Structures are given as structure tokens and as C-alpha cells.
Amino acid sequence: MDAYEIQAGSGLSSLKKTNRTSLPLPANGLRLRMKAAALNSRDLSVARGQFTGLQPHPVVPLVDGCGEVVETGPDVTRFRVGDRVIPTYYPGWLDGRISPHKTAASFGVQIDGTLTTEMVGPENGFTRAPRNLDDAEAATLCCAGLTAWNALFVAxxxxxxxxxxxxxxxxxxxxxxxxxxxxxxxxxxxxxxxxxxxxxxxxxxxxxxxxxxxxxxxxxxxxxxxxxxxxxxxxxxxxxxxxxxxxxxxxxxxxxxxxxxxxxxxxxxxxxxxxxxxxxxxxITAGSRTMLEDLIRFVEVNGIRPVMDTRFSFENAASAYEHFASDRPFGKVAITIDS
Ligand SMILES: NC(=O)c1ccc[n+]([C@@H]2O[C@H](COP(=O)([O-])OP(=O)(O)OC[C@H]3O[C@@H](n4cnc5c(N)ncnc54)[C@H](OP(=O)(O)O)[C@@H]3O)[C@@H](O)[C@H]2O)c1
CATH class of the missing domain: 3.40.50.720 (NAD(P)-binding Rossmann-like Domain)
Structure with a gap:
């Protein structure tokens, strides 16, 4: 599989495309064919070393994403092959009050994220994608979308x-x-x-x-x-x-x-x-999976579409970062992975 890696704190120039071997699938795991990813302010902070919890080794960046389930572990109950899913910001924060334990890991910071052709993660760390959005639009919800939802309607x-x-x-x-x-x-x-x-x-x-x-x-x-x-x-x-x-x-x-x-x-x-x-x-910091599920229902019921600025191809992920960092985009900058 192809994936990008970034060395936290080493700047945007440390973003490198690489070839990785597929990971084994845990019993509770999903294997996804990634369709899209999107950038957030925090992804620049990660590259610049200004974020907490950074890893000493290169990590697959980004948390915003959308993928199709291509394989499920034997204990998976919430998804089937063919489902379209998006990650939750904190795979450990399903519901209820925030705690350091629940927010110990986020995709693209402490654990590998979405800028890859294939992603493996626990089913608890994903929700179904909104039906009314295409892959790149769906990929924009789990950071800025979830944070806006929490800020407006929860906190x-x-x-x-x-x-x-x-x-x-x-x-x-x-x-x-x-x-x-x-x-x-x-x-x-x-x-x-x-x-x-x-x-x-x-x-x-x-x-x-x-x-x-x-x-x-x-x-x-x-x-x-x-x-x-x-x-x-x-x-x-x-x-x-x-x-x-x-x-x-x-x-x-x-x-x-x-x-x-x-x-x-x-x-x-x-x-x-x-x-x-x-x-x-x-x-506040992002939100729980329950909040993301509420947001997804709201987006579907109201036919909401996120504001999109530019879509870049997977090959041009570095240009997406440059555009996001330098051009003050109006709306989300997305990367299409398997179109
Ligand atoms: N707590 C959380 O869970 C969470 C989640 C997501 C983001 N964040 C944080 O929230 C902040 C916003 O994130 P974002 O993704 O929306 O960032 P963004 O897309 O990079 O925001 C860029 C925009 O911020 C506006 N801006 C810059 N300086 C400003 C100022 N002094 N006063 C008012 N507006 C200003 C500018 O708007 P104009 O061009 O219109 O002037 C600029 O275009 C960042 O610090 C990010 O790290 C936190």
C-alpha cells in the first residue's frame, strides 16, 4: 500500500510518500480502502512540532478521512464490507465525559492517520459516512465539523x-x-x-x-x-x-x-x-463518537454540504499542504485517494 509519512516537528518538507506492507487485521478491526482525506489547522501544527503528544517516529498524517470497508475482523458487529465510513477524532472517546484516557490517541498524531491508500483500525474508531456527501465532503467532518458541532450544540x-x-x-x-x-x-x-x-x-x-x-x-x-x-x-x-x-x-x-x-x-x-x-x-477538544453520529444525522436530515475549497490528487498531497498553509483557502482542502 502507498502512504504518506511525516516527521512531526520537521516541517512540511518532511512529508514523504512511501510504500508500506499491509497490517494484519485484528479481531475487532476494519480494513479500509481510503477514498479521501482532508487537512486541518492541527496538521500544520503537527508538522511544525507545535502539537502535544507528538511521536519520535514518522506517522501517517491527517485525521479527516473517508474510506470503504474491504475486510472486517471476526468480532466486528457494526460494519460490513462495502460500508463507507469516516474516523472519529479520538477512537477511545465513544461517549460520555471526556477523560485523559479517552483522548490519549488521535489519528494522524499518536497513531497512523488517513493519508494512505489502506487504513486498519478498531471498528469503535469509525462511524458510517453521511449518505448525502461525496467521499471528499464526508472526509471533512471529523475534526472541524465535529468541533463546530460540539461548540454550538453540546458545550x-x-x-x-x-x-x-x-x-x-x-x-x-x-x-x-x-x-x-x-x-x-x-x-x-x-x-x-x-x-x-x-x-x-x-x-x-x-x-x-x-x-x-x-x-x-x-x-x-x-x-x-x-x-x-x-x-x-x-x-x-x-x-x-x-x-x-x-x-x-x-x-x-x-x-x-x-x-x-x-x-x-x-x-x-x-x-x-x-x-x-x-x-x-x-x-473543548473535538468531540466524542456520539457527537459525531449526531452531527452526521443532522447533516443528512438538513442536506448540509461542507464548504469545499480545492481537491488535490493523492500524488499531489504536498501541494495540498502548501495550498492550505499559504493561500488562506475558503473552505476545506481535500485529497482524493481512490477516485
Ligand atoms: N479545540 C479543538 O478541538 C480544535 C479543533 C479544530 C481546530 N482547532 C483550532 O481552532 C483554530 C481554528 O481552526 P481552523 O481549522 O478553523 O483554522 P483555519 O482554517 O486555519 O483558520 C484560518 C482563518 O482564521 C482566521 N483568523 C486568523 N487569525 C485571526 C484573528 N486574529 N481573528 C479572527 N480570525 C482569525 C482567518 O480568517 P479570515 O481570513 O476570514 O480573516 C483565517 O483565514 C486553530 O487554532 C485550530 O488549531 C481546535
């Missing part, structure tokens, strides 16, 4: 009609935008570029703010919500955006902390805003 507990603030037009925000609109939420989104804000409006965004032209963008958010603020913020910015996000949050609202696009340093937080304003602040 964020958003109800129809809630006002949600999305920061920038990256993968998590665009996934959240399409999910939020399907759920009847009101979406306010920021971007550094008016052209991207226009595209967000076409996708259903209700209000937009250019954070480059308006460095005090939280003031615009307050103005656009009649001085009240939003019910929920999906905080992907970190160090330089989190204090502003808190100011843009309504009394009783929530900030779900997801990422560190603007920096990962410590942040001064107003305890008064949390206590007197009864605001809550919570961090």
Missing part, C-alpha cells in the same frame, strides 16, 4: 434563535456557519477581508464585521446586537481575541474556547464579567 448549548459569533472564515467557523443556519441561529461572523465576508453572507451569515478594518470589533458586535452582545462565541482566536470575545458576550452568554489563531499566550480575564455577568468560559 455551547445553542437553541434556535440564539445569536452566535464566529471569528474569521477558517474551517471551524465555516462549518459552524452552515450548521448554525440550518439550526435557526443568527450568525455574526468576522473576517480580515470584505470579499470573504461577502461569501459568508451568501452562505447565510446575518451580520459581518471586518476585524482588520475595525480592531475594536467587539464594539461593532455590541452595536449590531442592540448593545446586548451575543449568546455564544466560538473562540478560535485565543490570546488576542478572547478578551474581546468576552466583551462581545451577553449577560448569561457563553464563550467556547477552541483555538489559538492569534496566539497561545496567557490572557487577562475579567472575573467581574464572568461572575456579575454570569458568563461562562469553557474549552
Amino acid at each position: 455551547g448549548a445553542a437553541r434556535p434563535g440564539a445569536r452566535v459569533l464566529l471569528l474569521g472564515t477558517g474551517n471551524v467557523s465555516l462549518m459552524a456557519l452552515v450548521l448554525a443556519k440550518a439550526a435557526g441561529l443568527s450568525v455574526l461572523i468576522t473576517s480580515s477581508q470584505n470579499e470573504r465576508l461577502q461569501r459568508a453572507r451568501v452562505l447565510g451569515a446575518d451580520e459581518t464585521v471586518n476585524y482588520r478594518l475595525n480592531p475594536e470589533w467587539q464594539e461593532d458586535v455590541l452595536r449590531q446586537t442592540g448593545g446586548t452582545g451575543v449568546d455564544l462565541v466560538l473562540e478560535v482566536g485565543g490570546e488576542h481575541t478572547l478578551p474581546r470575545s468576552l466583551k462581545a458576550t451577553a449577560v448569561g452568554g457563553r464563550v467556547v474556547v477552541i483555538g489559538r489563531l492569534s496566539g497561545g499566550g496567557d490572557v487577562p480575564i475579567s472575573t467581574g464579567a464572568l461572575i456579575g455577568g454570569s458568563r461562562s468560559l469553557s474549552g
Whole structure:
């Protein structure tokens, strides 16, 4: 089988195509013919050595993927040959409360991931793919999609009609935008570029703010919500955006902390805003398999399609990484593997 390997911390140039022997199939295992994979911000962090739990040896990268089951171990009960499946972010986190044990391993970081023609893994680490999506679209759900779902509807507990603030037009925000609109939420989104804000409006965004032209963008958010603020913020910015996000949050609202696009340093937080304003602040990491299954049902019922930027061939995986790292894609960058 053909697979890519990357040496964590050695940069994008360490991505190499290689030939590996097929792994033996465990009793609870699935053998997949991989159809597609997709890139996430964390995959660049892995390459740059900025992610926790990195391995000293080369690993097959990426967690987003979609494959067809070609062989099942004798103990497998949830899948049959021919099923189309996608990985869960943490194969050990099936349901319930998060724990260090459940999140000890993620595909493409501690264990081999999806950028390969053949993948072997425990059946518990996979769910069926959504019927309404093609392979590359289905491959985009398990990281940014699952995180957006958890942030909006699990940690964020958003109800129809809630006002949600999305920061920038990256993968998590665009996934959240399409999910939020399907759920009847009101979406306010920021971007550094008016052209991207226009595209967000076409996708259903209700209000937009250019954070480059308006460095005090939280003031615009307050103005656009009649001085009240939003019910929920999906905080992907970190160090330089989190204090502003808190100011843009309504009394009783929530900030779900997801990422560190603007920096990962410590942040001064107003305890008064949390206590007197009864605001809550919570961090999340991806989500459980149950959350992913809920997301898949929601995607099917509502005919949701992820925003796609570019599809690269397996042979051109290095170009996919370059495009993702350098060109600020609008939507997911996918790699088709067996088309
Ligand atoms: N906790 C989790 O489980 C989890 C899961 C997925 C991702 N993450 C993290 O969440 C963050 C976002 O991930 P992603 O995949 O959406 O990243 P991404 O696709 O790489 O996001 C890129 C976009 O971020 C926006 N951006 C950059 N700096 C910004 C700033 N200071 N303020 C507002 N927007 C800014 C830009 O939007 P414009 O071009 O519109 O300006 C840019 O196009 C990353 O830090 C990632 O590591 C965490």
C-alpha cells in the first residue's frame, strides 16, 4: 500500500510518500480502502512540532478521512464490507465525559492517520459516512465539523434563535456557519477581508464585521446586537481575541474556547464579567463518537454540504499542504485517494 509519512516537528518538507506492507487485521478491526482525506489547522501544527503528544517516529498524517470497508475482523458487529465510513477524532472517546484516557490517541498524531491508500483500525474508531456527501465532503467532518458541532450544540448549548459569533472564515467557523443556519441561529461572523465576508453572507451569515478594518470589533458586535452582545462565541482566536470575545458576550452568554489563531499566550480575564455577568468560559477538544453520529444525522436530515475549497490528487498531497498553509483557502482542502 502507498502512504504518506511525516516527521512531526520537521516541517512540511518532511512529508514523504512511501510504500508500506499491509497490517494484519485484528479481531475487532476494519480494513479500509481510503477514498479521501482532508487537512486541518492541527496538521500544520503537527508538522511544525507545535502539537502535544507528538511521536519520535514518522506517522501517517491527517485525521479527516473517508474510506470503504474491504475486510472486517471476526468480532466486528457494526460494519460490513462495502460500508463507507469516516474516523472519529479520538477512537477511545465513544461517549460520555471526556477523560485523559479517552483522548490519549488521535489519528494522524499518536497513531497512523488517513493519508494512505489502506487504513486498519478498531471498528469503535469509525462511524458510517453521511449518505448525502461525496467521499471528499464526508472526509471533512471529523475534526472541524465535529468541533463546530460540539461548540454550538453540546458545550455551547445553542437553541434556535440564539445569536452566535464566529471569528474569521477558517474551517471551524465555516462549518459552524452552515450548521448554525440550518439550526435557526443568527450568525455574526468576522473576517480580515470584505470579499470573504461577502461569501459568508451568501452562505447565510446575518451580520459581518471586518476585524482588520475595525480592531475594536467587539464594539461593532455590541452595536449590531442592540448593545446586548451575543449568546455564544466560538473562540478560535485565543490570546488576542478572547478578551474581546468576552466583551462581545451577553449577560448569561457563553464563550467556547477552541483555538489559538492569534496566539497561545496567557490572557487577562475579567472575573467581574464572568461572575456579575454570569458568563461562562469553557474549552473543548473535538468531540466524542456520539457527537459525531449526531452531527452526521443532522447533516443528512438538513442536506448540509461542507464548504469545499480545492481537491488535490493523492500524488499531489504536498501541494495540498502548501495550498492550505499559504493561500488562506475558503473552505476545506481535500485529497482524493481512490477516485
Ligand atoms: N479545540 C479543538 O478541538 C480544535 C479543533 C479544530 C481546530 N482547532 C483550532 O481552532 C483554530 C481554528 O481552526 P481552523 O481549522 O478553523 O483554522 P483555519 O482554517 O486555519 O483558520 C484560518 C482563518 O482564521 C482566521 N483568523 C486568523 N487569525 C485571526 C484573528 N486574529 N481573528 C479572527 N480570525 C482569525 C482567518 O480568517 P479570515 O481570513 O476570514 O480573516 C483565517 O483565514 C486553530 O487554532 C485550530 O488549531 C481546535
